[in-house]
Amino acid sequence: MGRMHCPGKGISKSALPYKRSPPSWLKITSAQVEDHVCKLAKKGLTPSQIGVILRDSNGIAQVKSVTGNKILRILKKNALAPEIPEDLYMLIKKAVAVRKHLDRNKKDKDSKFRLILIESRIHRLSRYYRLSKKLAPNWKYESATASTMVA
DSSP states (O other): OOOSSSSOOOOOOOOOOSOOSOOTTOOOOHHHHHHHHHHHHHTTOOHHHHHHHHHHHHOOSOHHHHHSSOHHHHHHHTTOOOSSOHHHHHHHHHHHHHHHHHHHOTTOHHHHHHHHHHHHHHHHHHHHHHHTTSSOTTOOOOHHHHHHHHO
16 A cells, blocks of 8 residues: 555565464563553653654563554553554644744745644544544544643
8 A cells, every 4th residue: 555645665574483472492481571551651752752662772572462452452461552643643743843943944835744744543543543443533633732742
C-alpha cells in the first residue's frame, strides 16, 4: 500500500525472526520482563520507547516471545496504558509543533499546507480508533486544546 500524502510506495521494513521462542542465551524470566516494562512505563515512556530500551540494553528482541504478550497488553493489564494510542499522540504532537512554528512564521505557506495534511491524518486515525472503541465515541481533535493533550 502506498503512502497517504506522497507518491512513495516504499517496501522497506523490518523482518521478525522466524523462531517464536526466546533465544537460549536469554536468562531473564517472563515476570522480570513484565516488571521491567511496568517500571519503564511508570517513568513515562511510550510502548515503542520501552521496546527499544529492552532491545538495546537487555537484549530482549521481542517481548512477545518471552512473555507471550505484547508490551501494550502488559501495560493494559497493569492499568499503565496511555489514554490515547501512541501513533495518534505523535501526530497530535507534530501538529502542535507545526502550529507553534506558524505562530512565529505567518508567511510559511508550505507549513500551513503540511499542517492541513497532518490534521487530516489525525481525523482519519481518530475515526478509526473511535470505531474500534479504543477512543471514546465523543472524542474529538481540536487544535485549540491539542497542546494541553500533549503537554
